[in-house]
Amino acid sequence: MRDALQRAGSRFWLRNARAPGVLVPGFAAERDAEGLVRLDLRIEDGCVAGVAPAGARDAASPAGSATDGVDMQGGQVWPAPLDAHTHLDKGHIWPRTRNPDGTFGGAINAVMNDRAAAWSEADVEARADFAIRCAHAHGTVAIRTHVDTYLPVARGSWQVMTRLRERWAGRVALQMASICPLDRFAGPDGEAIADMVAGAGGVLGMVTRHSGELHEDLPAGFREELDHFFSLAEARGLDLDLHVDESGESGARALREIALTALRRNFKGRIQCGHCCSLSIQPEEFAHETIAAVAEAGIDIVVLPMCNMYLQDRVPGRTPRWRGVTMVHEMRAAGIRVSVASDNTRDPFYAYGDLDMVEVFREATRIMHLDHPFGDWYRAASADPAEAMGMKGRGLIAAGQPADLLLFSARFMTELLARPQSDRIVLRDGRPLEATAPHWRELDAVVGVGD
Incomplete structure (x- = not known):
């Protein structure tokens, strides 16, 4: 998945994904028992350019089709928290x-x-x-x-x-x-x-x-x-x-x-x-x-x-x-x-x-x-802390918002919440983030401990 995203460039479909329906405003697709929807996302130049039902073509992005791009294989996509x-x-x-x-x-x-x-x-x-x-x-x-x-x-x-x-x-x-x-x-x-x-x-x-x-x-x-x-x-x-x-x-x-x-x-x-x-x-x-x-x-x-x-x-x-x-x-x-x-x-x-x-x-x-x-x-x-912090619009998957997303291989909530999701992929402006959490040893001198 990470390799596919690296090859995708700045304009691509993120297809065959699931997302919480309440975080995709205006999206009318049917929600499953957990409130998830199946969708394809169009990413263009660091932003979400469009949202389409899984497998459909987005008329707003004629250059791309939901049969192209990076296949999420039913995994979940969330807005960055x-x-x-x-x-x-x-x-x-x-x-x-x-x-x-x-x-x-x-x-x-x-x-x-x-x-x-x-x-x-x-x-x-x-x-x-x-x-x-x-x-x-x-x-x-x-x-x-x-x-x-x-x-x-x-x-x-x-x-x-x-x-x-x-x-x-x-x-x-x-x-x-x-x-x-x-x-x-x-x-x-x-x-x-x-x-x-x-x-x-x-x-x-x-x-x-x-x-x-x-x-x-x-x-x-x-x-x-x-x-x-x-x-x-x-x-x-x-x-x-x-x-x-x-x-x-x-x-x-x-x-x-x-x-x-x-x-x-x-x-x-x-x-x-x-x-x-x-x-x-x-x-x-x-x-x-x-x-x-x-x-x-x-x-x-x-x-x-x-x-x-x-x-x-x-x-x-x-x-x-x-x-x-x-x-x-x-x-x-x-x-x-x-x-x-x-x-x-x-x-x-x-x-x-x-x-x-x-x-x-x-x-x-x-x-x-x-x-x-x-x-x-x-x-x-996501969306609620965004509004409380005066950042309304963040914490949602919507056209025009930055493509700051979390991608999970987990398909259902029992999968998402059963493990720490250490294999998640973080997208920032539509590109995979290479940053990793720093090691505790970096603070040893600050807090006065060692091996």
Whole structure:
């Protein structure tokens, strides 16, 4: 397949393929029981030039026929994914700073210690660039990273991410969002953080807890602090991206307050809320009232199933009793856009991961039952994060879009989700990508380990 693609040139048919029908807008072919369609794609000069039913001739491309070109043999083709919630500045510190007990509190303390001891610009840049190279090799075309924003040291991390955004432009679109506890936005620091984020073209973000606390009951003064946080964003025309209710505590009810604040203020920017774990253990009536408010406010939700299963309900010597993820099916039924994302990578919040959105979708499907039927969940790693990130049109297979695609030999979803798909072919601008994920040894000197 790779050899055939190399020989195909810049204009060819990618024929006899399957794709999720919800990711091929306007395509009227019959969908099978898993929601897949059979199609042929016309690739011209780096873009998708047309989509045709399998075996048919596309009148828009008379120079080519669907009987010519590269035969997918019934394998699947997906649009390149987007990863809407990561932490590139924390990534890959696990070898030097582990989470001693695997808990959320243990993760916070470990990262704080590592940041104080080792986060120079060179350190952050080496680890973040390594992570982006991994994502790129796996096929991801856009990443939003949260950047620990504790002044004054955070300025160096933001400068690093700005350099990486420029370095990776045209290959991986990089977005940045601030992250620090809500109380950090009180007083002059809040103005300074918001100004720095605006100056870097970023997204204003925070966690819905106070410094030194966990996601439990809403902290004193929460509503007033949240209102001030919104005002900082409004004054600068910034979108919001928030870490919300990341616990199994029934008193963690920030999501509802965020939605009500957005509605009361008639907030004009985009809002994305991540985690929202505690919603799953709230009383049913309160949970559905919260979901209705989130839907009315137009808030996007991003869930991080691998990280949340790793951290939530972890008690030494005790088997976890719940999955740590939020009410995604109820949210989707209410019309809320729900994405899945990687979150942390080889750091104290999650010891594993490789910024591989195929892995994320596979594990999310298993953890949250996104199958039987798959329905619209195919959008959760592609079109939905694209819209949440302000990149509408990406994450779809459509004429005029870049031919940034993932090609799988797997024909059916049971094949696609049964294996890691390490043999996938990544197309960028219609050509096979030769990049491979870097070896862990490249970070040995950075994180202080060796063979």
